[in-house]
Amino acid sequence: MILLDLQTAQRLLDTLALLLLATALGSVPIRRMRSSIRLLAGQGLLLAAAAAVVALATGSPHAYFAVALTVAVKVLVVPGILLYALREVRVKREMEMGLPPRPAMLLAIGLVIVAYYVAGPLRTMDGFLTRNALPAALSMLLVGLFTMLIRKKALSQVVGIVAMENGLYLMTVVATQGLPLAVEMGVAIDLAVGVLVMGIVARQIHRTFDSINTDHLQTLRG
Amino acid sequence: MNLALLFANLGLALVAAPLLNGIIKSAKAGWQNRQGPPILQPWFDIWKYLGRESVVSQHASWIFRWAPYLYFAAHLAAAALVPTLAVVSPLSGMGDAIVLVGLLALARFALALAALDTASNFGGMGTSREMTFAALVEPALMIALFSLAIPAGSTELGALVGDGSVSIARLLALGALFIVAIAETGRIPVDNPDTHLELTMAHEGMLLEYSGRPLGLLLWGTHIKQLVILSLLAGPFFPWGMARELSALPIAVGLGSYLLKLVLLGLALALVESANVKLRIFRIPELLGAASLLGLLAVTSIYLVGGLG
């Protein structure tokens, strides 16, 4: 049952991609951890919307399932866990920045330009991967990485990784409507184990160092 | 190789070398307004020493004992090499100018070791100075010899003898070889053959521990070396009168002219000795360097001016 014609879907997805791009950029100057986690949830919502557009346009049950999963994981579970962790470790709410907001923002915009420069000219117009979708996904990856490297707290780095994965997710949703089943399962397991392992190591670090400021992790040099 | 010439050379060296030294000494004395020793005095000395008892350092070894013989033999061999009466070397085919230099080095090496053998510190001092001068003389000597060898294309001693024509190159080479001759014969301004003062002596320092027969042989050998060096000047630069064929008359003329040239060169040496003072030891390298430079200039002028006769 197709409820949306392709052209409308494309226009909607294009808009959503731009909005996602805006949230990614918006996360750069944010100083409060809580706000940046909320922004992540907002990104999740936009991703869910994108998934919904795809679902309406294709009508496949798989796609509807994806919408539900997105809402659950990207909007509720992951931000929830992060907020929980934020309370648990009782760190200062303010994030220490390695770079003042203004130049950081300029650099982030530079990264977006790079993304457009590289991915813009590719022939991707057929299907749901609209003109802005691929560059937006790429930008989200790069900007996510960028937020990791300007922030000092271990938790904010995890936030960055999640932001990067949101970029990947956008790509998955609009370009390929998901991965082959085996791969999708593998990726999911990896993600789960990854979170687990990071949690284990972070806990041990917290126990040993009494801090998760990564600037304390600088004894191994040269 | 020519046996007759060889024996002539050997005989001349044995007999005339001490005489030549006597002449030089007399001439020096004359120029200094002294009445010098008789011309035969070197001969008398050698004769006397050969019969005297020899005193040997208690630290010395067989090197001390045999070095004088080798010194004497090597110089005598060198004397056999140089062309004297005729324009060929008596030992042509057996050795050349480089061999001549080698023989002189061999003799010096033997004497230097003998001087160290006694444990006397005068020996060490003499060795140190003599070997230093020798090292600086050798390039000058070799370059000068090369400048003579280039036109002939050969280091054969007979080939170095020119036809007596005068050229820039020859004059420069003569200058170089003359300085070498002064140094090699141990004369002022390089060394002083008459002194036994530790501040000044080089060659004599090495002889200091010798007495008796070995000393006699060493003196004799030194005289022969002087003769060899002067013959090396006489032949290539003043070839007039040298026999170009081996028959009686030219040889006789050669003998006469050879003896005359020796006396004249000896007088020149004496003149230089009388007119100069001994150089400070560390000025000597400059003099010897000048000799090398003269030799190189001689070579240059061969190529630029167009050769010597």
Next chain:
Amino acid sequence: MPNPDIRLYLAPVAIYLLGSLLALAVPKDRGRLSHGTALAGSLLGTALALRALLEGTPGRVASFSVAPFATLSLRLDPLSAFFLLVISLIGIAASLYAVGYLGSEHGSLAGMGAAYNSFLASMVLVVMADSVFAFLFAWEAMSLVSFFLVIQHHQQNDVRRAGYIYLVMTHVSTAFLLAGFLVLFAAAGSMDFGDLRLAAARLPALSRDVVFLMALVAFGTKAGVIPLHVWLPRAHPAAPSHVSALMSGVMIKVAIYGLLRVGWELAGPGPAWWGALILTLGAVSAVLGVLYALMEHDLKRLLAYHSVENIGIILMGLGAAFLLAALGQPVAAALALLAGLYHVLNHAVFKALLFLGAGAVQQATHTRDLEALGGLIHRMPWTAATFLVGAAAISALPPLNGFVSEWLTFQSLLALTTLGFTAGIGGVAAAGLLALTGGLAAFCFVKAFGITFLGMPRSEKAAAAREVALSMRMGMAFLAALCVVLGLFPTLVARLLAPVTVGLVGVVARPTLSLAPLPVPAQGGALAPLALVGLLAALFGLALLLGRSIGGPRRSRVAPPWGCGIQLEPSMQYSAAALAKPIRIIFRTLLRPHREIERQHDAEAAYFVSGVRYEAGIHPVYEHFLYAPAVRTLLALAQRIRALQNGSLRSYLGYLCATLVVVLLLTR
């Protein structure tokens, strides 16, 4: 070919390798077994080399594929055979000597025996290598095993340092060699020397120049050409003496082989400037090498610097050969090659002899410091006599072998003078420098022999010295005899070298060397050492006769030497430093000597000097101005780059981000 079984030519290498295994398998062996095996290998190698040179060489001996692109090919041509001869001859003496010498070494000799045998094997393999891979393989193996021999006494800091500098310099030089080889390989598409030779002929001149320069740096380093020599005076003395003999006598000659093989046979002989460059380097190395030797008071370091000098002399001959070949004078080039290669053999013989002698002195006195030696001729007559032969030979005194090769070198330089002004002046200047070198070398060995063996012993240790073991004396006597034989029978060596010069320039060198005086005066200067010795002996007899007939029977008595009236003490003797002092002053601009005198005054009466500390030496110019700045710069740069790994995860993420961005931008 007259050799039905070419595999026989592999036998020396096989025997050496067997010796290595034996040494490891029988760790209790005190060197007899392993060095006995090495002796057998060397004897066989000598026989095979002589046979190959006299009866014709077998060509390709073996080929073994390590990997599809890496083939170990071996070949014996006249040039290889000649160097095989050099290696094997010295191998005989060093192995013989080692049997007695190693008796005093502490600890297990298994490693030493294995390394020693492998060292000989690797050198043989280098000269037989016929492919790039084989050459580099053997070349590096040679450096590696000799390194292990050098650091035998590794507890001493300076030994380790010597080993480090040695191996690093030779490895870096191998890198140059590798580059040179690969330039040829790129053109040939094959690693076989035969193919490289063909390809080199088609290469543009610039490429061949590159190959030549790379080879020159590489082999120059190994040979110890100034200023690439700094490892040599450290490493050679650090090794046990029979190894020093091999390193100084043979290994650096293997570099000369390499220069001829690569610079001449594969890529050359090249334009005239190659020869001029070699000649210049040779002259510089010869003069500076002997000057530094004169400044040394460590017997083995002194000998090591003489290796630098003699490599210089060899290179003067070879440089003249390159030059003459480039200027179209094959006959004269053959003569110059003969001169250089003859000196290769000669230097191998007398330098090995001298190092063995130094080892004997060290074993007997436990010191190498000249200032602590003296008077050994009375206690070690055999060592003294053989050392004297070596000293006279290296000082180029007739009628020993050093004189013959220097004579040939002078003749080659004279041949240059027929080729116009530049070559002529260069030749004469080189001859002058060669003469200077000869004079200084004679001085240096008067010092080395005189201070070590003559006079009074300058220390207790020297006074208590005893003559060394029989096998050591045999090793030295063998080499001393060779010095004489090679000096008296030059025609023999010329005959052995005839196929070598034919292989490289196509003609046989015909210097007027003879055993008997020639009936006709020769055109280019002639040398008949045997006749000359006859004459010298006759005149020596004449001197005896004259003395006796004029003076009667010999009379002598023994007395203390004249000491100006005071009792002579050993410390009053002229010291090695004092002996060489005039040279230090005359050449001070080159040598940059320094001196420090510190007087301690008596506490109560300041007039009295209670002690004097005197320190003198020469500034290590190359280390100071060439190597130290280079190393400093490199290390400073490294430190700066190391700051990149600053421990900050955010920096690392930044690198990741930047890398990605850069690569992405490159993608478009």
Next chain:
Amino acid sequence: MDLLFLLTLPLITGMACRLLPRQSWAEGANAAGALGILVAGLALAARVFGGGPASALGELLYVDALGALLIVVIVVVGFLGALYSVGYIQRDVAHGKVPADQVGWYYLGYHAFLWTMLVAGTVNNLGLLWVAIEATTLVSALLVGFYRTRAALEAAWKYLILCTVGITFALFGVLLTYYASAQTLGADAGLTWTTLIAHAGQLDPGLMKLAFVFALVGFGTKAGFAPLHNWLPDAHSQAPSPVSAVLSGVLLKCGLYGVIRFYLITSVAVPGDFAPNLLLGFGLLSVVVAVPFILVQSDFKRLLAYHSVEHIGLIATAIGLGGPLGLYAGMLHLFNHAMAKALLFFVAGNLSQRYGTTQMSRIRNAIQVMPATGLLLLLGTFAITGVPPFAIFVTEFGIVGAGFARGNPAVGIVLIVALAIVFAGAFGHALEMAFGRSTSKLFPVLAGPLSTIALAVPTAFIVLFGLYVPPSISQAVQQVVTMLGGGKL
């Protein structure tokens, strides 16, 4: 069948080691399991090299020559590491560095780590390849942090974050590839390697370029290409030595394996020198960047880690250069380096336990303190720096030669210079450690028979392959070369 056996055995072994109640039983299970894995892996490789690619579970698992080469490296180094672990962990327990109850976990982690790598080498799907490689990070991070010291945890954290971020980019590359294949081949083609390589020519070059860049940076982080290598010295130096050996000898090659898979598709899909030049660039940069860190270094295991960067760079350079010579030398180098590095890390393990430190300034006179280890230290150093008669000399010679042979002498010269300086650095450190006088306090260390095997086998390989590469091995390498597009040598 052997393929499935190979993939289940590590899991069984690991679980057995964890569950068996006694330490000695766990050690026995570990050794026996490792031997089984070795035999199964070699048998599989022999089958592949003898009779062409093997597959199982439909087309899910697929092993071709390249995969077989990786499997050989995994099982050989894995086996040696397992043997070496026994004595090593016993001594760690004896010295109080590791609580006795953690030993089972160690072996479980070790075999799980092997398993993830074996999976990476056998899957026929680029997506699953990604999953497996990401899994190697997760498992090995725990092993890196095994000692729970500050430094170990720091290393583990950096390793985890850097590799996760890197691998995220690789996933983006996988997605792009998937999109490209879906566009032209239809959604069914998916990410199956055999399909992709067969139709690589039809894929959109622009997309594949981008995909390759992301895969290269992503898997390259894992492979340790400079300047993405920063996690590597930390992780290698802090992990237990047998794990370091596997990290360096094998894990990096798994990352490289990922790169090569994408490289093969891309070099077909994108005409021209795009992909080779990128690999060449990263390879050269890695070699060059490693140099100063080797030249000036204080920690032995970090030194070895930078050697890994250098050698991965060499292999990448070889592949980038291409041609039969470069590829042959590069692929053989992959194995040679694994052997030499395993040997050196085991040596480092012996030294660090004897001297109680990995600081090189405190390790002296090893040649007399522990003669065999000291000798192997020198031997390994000469081997890793490419001195004959050791194996790496042969392959480095080939790689540098390939630079000249492929008309790229500048590459060859850069390599020659870098390798020469590397030698000066590495040899200097080894010389000081092996000789001199020792003043440090020494800990008692007893070498067991298993450690002896672990040290002897790689030594034998690096000596043997330096003197003679048997034709069967040569032929196997040649098959890989053919797969990578190089002709017959």
